[in-house]
């Protein structure tokens with residue numbers, strides 16, 4: 001029975017099905033808000049679902065120079081990892097009792113796996129542009145991961161524990177992390193890292209539609225590409241949830257707080273979409289300098305403030 | 311009609327190929343993708359990789375240099391794929407008919423689903439052409 005419960009958690013709610021549906025809806029919000037920014041009407045709400053179904057009906061091509069197993073297995077592993085991260089996060093938010101010691105570290109680790117699978121998948125495609133995209137993705141991973149870990153640590157330091165449940169309980173008792181100086185700074189850094197983690201515009205360097213034609217996704221077609229898009233959509237969903245859990249008091253589904261929970265989520269998405277729509281893409285060196293320069297300094301300041309008690 | 315085809319009708323991703331056009335047709339294609347016409351309402355997006363394409367928009371007469379690439383692009387595209395020829399050049403070589411380097415219109419080399427005539431065609435005409443192709447699905 002317990003096993004069945006785990007399988008249900010992983011496959012239906014809050015795992016695969018829930019993550020995929022909400023993730024795809026999030027990409028619709030992204031496209032719709034972008035359209036409104038450009039003074040257009042934008043696609044209907046079911047557009048991402050139609051795209052996914054269509055991709056599943058198309059031919060799957062494995063390029064002649066590709067490493068077959070790696071090329072096809074990587075999207076699946078990435079999707080499994082994204083789903084797992086989402087399951088852990090949501091289980092904790094719905095029922096703090098299911099938290100375990102160090103789950104924030106586990107989720108932080110698992111959230112890097114989709115990026116790594118895309119790196120391997122891009123390299124396995126045998127396409128020079130795919131390999132270029134993979135190498136850029138790797139550089140980006142090195143750049144944003146350091147400030148992200150430090151800002152996660154500020155939250156952990158304040159709550160005095162690595163488990164999400166304690167972080168949420170601390171925020172319940174002492175007010176949200178965002179209410180303090182260190183929390184605000186950490187939140188800003190986290191949003192920037194989220195932008196890079198979801199490969200959204202100032203940092204969509206590995207995909208770079210205009211020069212790399214999709215980067216590490218370039219050779220994916222048909223169902224594998226649908227899976228790759230699902231990974232991107234899931235990340236778009238998970239990363240804001242992760243930030244809200246750490247800095248903004250998490251989600252609460254009793255009574256009216258459902259509304260504020262959804263509003264928090266939508267607010268973060270809209271911030272990310274607005275950043276995406278108002279910034280041009282930066283070069284790799286600018287990106288690395290940005291994350292290892294100002295963002296790293298800010299995250300260390302946040303950490304110091306947290307230690308001295310602000 | 312299968313579910314996949316039904317979905318294809320709602321989200322045709324276009325890939326743009328220039329086979330030796332004078333670049334005017336290409337500019338008109340870009341016009342058709344601007345916010346003024348907002349084709350994303352119908353799920354139409356421009357994609358950068360041929361592997362993601364559902365519709366090929368081909369502009370221009372086929373030159374000797376570009377023919378092998380055109381054939382290869384067509385083979386690289388995941389099926390089902392629809393081919394739309396934009397401009398008089400693609401339909402029947404247009405003003406370049408007597409060029410020393412021109413080897414026939416597009417449909418001599420790969421199957422074509424629709425022709426959009428005009429030199430260059432208006433964005434409205436291009437959109438109408440795409441709609442006609444989707445209606446044949």
Ligand code: SF4
Pocket residue numbers: 330331332333334335369370371396397398399400404405428429430431
């Ligand atoms: S049809 Fe006219 S506008 Fe289009 S490529 Fe040919 S010459 Fe240029």
